[in-house]
Amino acid sequence: MPRYRHIHIRGLGEAPLKFQGKGGGTTKRPSAVTNREAHAQALRADLESLREELKAVRQLQTAIGVERKNSGLPMTAEGRSGEALVLGTMRSTTPGVKLLAVRRQDPPMDAKFENGARQDQATFFINAKSLDSLLKALDKYEAWTDGAVGPEEATADDDEQGGSDNRPQRFWLFESAEQFRLATIEDLWADAAQRLPEEGLVAEWEVWLRRGFEQLFIDEVVRREILMSGEPTEFLETVLVNVIATREQISELVRITTAVVELRGASNFAADVLDLVPEGRLDLVGDVASRLRPPPATAPRTTILDTGVNRNHSLLASALPRQRCHSIETDWGTGDHDGHGTKSAGIALFGENLERYLQEGADGDPIELTTALESVAVIAPSGAARVPARDAITRAVARVEQAPHPRVYCLAGTAVGEEDNGRQTSTSAALDKLAWNDGESTRLFCVAAGNVPTSPETPYQHAQYEGRNLDHRIQPPGQGINALTVGANTDKTAEGLRLVAPRGDLSPTARTAQGWSRRYAFKPDIVMEGGNHEKDPDGLSSRYSHSLMVLTTNRNLPQHPLGLTCETSAATANAAGLATRLLARYPRYRMETLRGLMIHSAEWTPAMQELHAFGLKQGDTEQMAWSRVLSCYGWGVPNETRLFSSASNVLTLVIEDELTPYKRVESRMALNEMKYFKLPWPKEALASLRNEEVEMRCTLSYFADPDPLADSRDRRERYASHALRFDLKRAGESDERAQLRVNELAEVDVDDIPSGATLDHGWIVGFQRRRLGSVHHDIWKGRAHQLAERDGISIFPVKGWWSDRARGGYENKSVRFSLVVSIRTRPSSLQLDLVTEAVAKVPAGLLVEALATTDY
Structure with missing residues (x-):
């Protein structure tokens, strides 16, 4: 069966002349206070007390150089019991009262709220001027009755206005607040x-x-x-x-x-190290080294952000010259100070092939390396001063990029000391910012989901495996929306051992996102081999053994050139190396495309799909049950065959494009444009298959500019600068009708709408659930003749924090995205060639590279 390079297209999308996105939701208002006059008087007393505190602190602030206009203090507003504080769109940079943080409280989350009561808290920064402004607004609030305030008085010097019925500025803040008080350290503390x-x-x-x-x-x-x-x-x-x-x-x-x-x-970066070495085979290392052919000078690099790498290893030296070994601190040195980095480097370079190479010995074929290595020590050696994790990763990237080169970053350590509840942290935000890189030269980071902590004294308790480590959540920076987050599964088995994980299931100590209380994206994105556990005789605990781990290179030369590794560190290094080899195969792909294809090619094992069946038995809907699977395994294990090539019955379209999400309309920002893609669809081949079941996958991958304070202001949807969505044309629809679903101004004859055209069954995740994050993947299964009609796709923007900024030039900022669409039919359909038919339909000049067969 012939295999082809993927069809790579740029410039296929067309923007309609007119675009207006669909409307959003509304803000829930609090119930009316019983006595507005008494309520206002109580709030006024609180604010007057803050005025006295402000007078007391102003002299101290002036003494250290604070300008009088900036002198102020943090103030906390507590919401009325059972009501949500209404805050509008204030930020820390708005004129007047500056919103610093919001804490929404629910009774189950905090014991101090009894009998189902609830109190929100918001912390502001106020100065003398903004305090006076609040008191004047409070006077108008107290005097307000229906129609009492004119429209001219409803305007505000920032975003928080009363509403369309002429209520005065700050009305809803006062209506929903119980009291104002001086903020405490507890109010400013954002962790647990x-x-x-x-x-x-x-x-x-x-x-x-x-x-x-x-x-x-x-x-x-x-x-x-x-x-x-x-x-x-x-x-x-x-x-x-x-x-x-x-x-x-x-x-x-x-x-x-x-x-x-x-x-x-x-926080600081840390990595788990198991210092185990395999028995025998050490004399075979030289045989494998003699077969290595160095990578070309232009080969893309896997950049190992770890504990350093021992580049003197005979299996690594040709791919890692001394000048590409770095450290963020000079006194740390560039060598591997505890062994973790050298193990990651071996897996990144060889994947899981080292075992096979050793078995072949000197008689095997030459090993052509298509990728290279690079190393930066970001994890402090024992006894050295720790470096904040966000600082370490930023300095590491700056160090290696003094020499521009195509590279994929491998970060197998985690940020110890940061919350693992799914909320964005300083490290995940720093990683997202580095990946975004102004949207031009984006970067791909493969990061570890993290592991359940174990030690010889506290081994893994395999009873936790029944819930797939429900109480051990993915660690930062694995929640970063621009990262490729890697969990671990295992295919490792051995006769005669009592194993913890069934073949294809979660690696025993791998963390998952099942317990996240805040979710920005489904994580992990993918899983790869992380080893298995053997149960201990006590029937309670378990641990790794040699036969259940991944073979790799070791730092301890010359005695122990081979080592064993496992968990999400091994999986992450494997994923990073695989992505780098994909870049070597397709050097013109953008980083957004590499990430999208890694996820697009992933598949769930039968063991993973059993979790879906379990969810259905528990009463989940189909989509809820698949959400369980996604929170545990992501989209599964990348299929390398599908990742690297298409086939007669497996067509993969890789489409790269861009759009400008915003425009300025007078003094505000509005959504600007969408793109519609008329796909080069093999309609004739699909139609000929009639009722045969086929599979289509769609992946939309893009990076976004992060605002780490968005969650603190209770505006999680504004963490990303922008968001994009995809929507596929449905059977029975025209191209115009398909666009009307996402564009209020699409030109279409509304009388020409076929019956049933608005239904869209067959997706695994569905539109509402796949909107999270900055990579959106879904799988559709249905009849071939139905898929033949689904030859159009809309990509449209959704508002992020750029839309709150009338200044900054964001109305002129284009953003890149990659769209991967594939069709798979049964192998019995091999008389059809989906790829050849699709290539013939690509408009002239848009094909990035000519169709070619591949030997992969």
């Missing part, structure tokens, strides 16, 4: 309450500062001789620094510097 450092203890804090005020804060830290760790990290509205101090010191810095937006726990 139990992680807040105790009074009197020195701890490392991650401090989020307002842009433009960071130097004031740093100067005061230096003046007080308080230690700092790492370098500042800049984001959209904030600058992050790490400070080693007591809670009392931090409280005083908050009070006098006017700079602090939020406080979190500090």
Whole structure:
């Protein structure tokens, strides 16, 4: 059966002359207060008390150089019991009252709310001017009756207005608030309450500062001789620094510097190392090394962000010259200080083939390396000062990219010390920002989902496996929306051993996203081999044994050139190496495309699909049951054959394009354009198959610019600068009708709508659930003659934080995306050639490379 290179197209999409997105939802308003006059008087007393506190602190702030107009303090508003605080679209940079953070509370999540009560909290920064403004608005709130306020009084100097019925500015804030008070350290603390450092203890804090005020804060830290760790990290509205101090010191810095937006726990990168070596075969290493053919100088590189790599290893040396070994700290050295990095490098370079190469010995064919390696030590050696994880990854990227080259990043460590509830952290946001890279030269990071912590003293308790490690959630930066997050499954079995994981199921210690309380995307994206466990005689615990691990290179030369590794570290290195080999095969692919294809080619094993069946037995809907699977295994294990090539019965279209999501309409930002793709569809071949069941997959992959404070302001949907969606033409629809579903201004004869055209059955995930993240994948199964009619697809934008910024030039910013669409028929349909028919329908000049067979 012939195999083909994928069909690679650019410029296929067309933007309609007119576009207007579909409308969004509405904000729920609180119930009316019983006595507005008494309520307003109580709030006024709170604000007057804050005025006295502001007077007291102003002299201290002036003494350290705070300008009078910037002098202020953080204020917390507590919501009425059972009501949601209404805050509009305020940010930390809006004029007047500046919103720093929002905490929505639900009774099951916090014991202090009894009898089903609920209280939201919001923290603001106020100065004398904005406090006066609040008091004037409160006067109007107290005096308000229906029709009492004219339209001219409803305008505001920021985004929070009363509404269309002429209520005064801040009306809904006052209506939903129970009290205003001075903010405390607890209010600014964004991690779990139990992680807040105790009074009197020195701890490392991650401090989020307002842009433009960071130097004031740093100067005061230096003046007080308080230690700092790492370098500042800049984001959209904030600058992050790490400070080693007591809670009392931090409280005083908050009070006098006017700079602090939020406080979190500090983090650093760490990796789990099992120092096991295989028995025998050591004399075969030289035989394998003699067969290696170095990669070409232009070969793409897998950049290992780890503990360093021992590049003197005979199996690694030709792919990793000394000048490509780096460290973020000079005194760490570039060699491997604990062994984890060298093991990752071996898997990235050879995948799982090393075992086979050793069995072949010197008699095997030459091993042509198509990819190279690069190394940066980002994990501190024992006894060295830790570097904040976000700082480490930023410095590592800057170090290697002094020499521009195509590369894929492998980050098999995790950010220890950050929350694992799915919320974006400083490290995941830093990774997303690096991957975005202004949307031009995007970067691909393969990151580990993380592992259940074990040790010889506390081995894995295999009873946890029944729930697939439900209580152990994916660790940062695995929740990053621009990352390719890798979990672990296993095919490792052995006769006579009592195994924990069935073949094809989750690797025993791999973390999942099942327990996430906040979800930005379905994670992990994929899984790869991470090894299996043998049960201990005690019947309770389990551990890895040699035959159930992955063979790789080892740092301990010359005695132990081979080592064993496992868990999500092995899986991540394997995924990064596979993505790099894909880049070597298709060097013109964008990073968005590489990520999309890795997910697009993945498949669930029978063991993974059993979780779907279990969900159905528990009463889940089809889509809910598949969501269980996605939270545990992602989209499964990449199928290398499908990843690298198409076939007569497996067509893969790779379409790369861009659009400008926003435009300026007077003083606001609005959605600008969509793109419609008329696909080069093998309609005749599909029609001839009639009722045969076929499979279609669609993957939309793009990167977005992150705003890590979005979640703190309770606007999770604004974490990304923009979002994109896809919607496929349905059987019985015209191209115009298909576009009308996502474009209010599509030109279509509404009387010409076939019966049933609005239904879209057959998807595994469905439109509502696949909207999360910045890569959207779904699988459709149905009849071939129905698929023959589905030859159009709409790509359209959804608002993110760019739409809140009338300044910044975002109305002129184009964003790139990759669309991967594939069709698979049964092998019995081999008399048809889907690929050849599709290529003949690609418009002239849009094919990036000519159709060619491949030997892969």
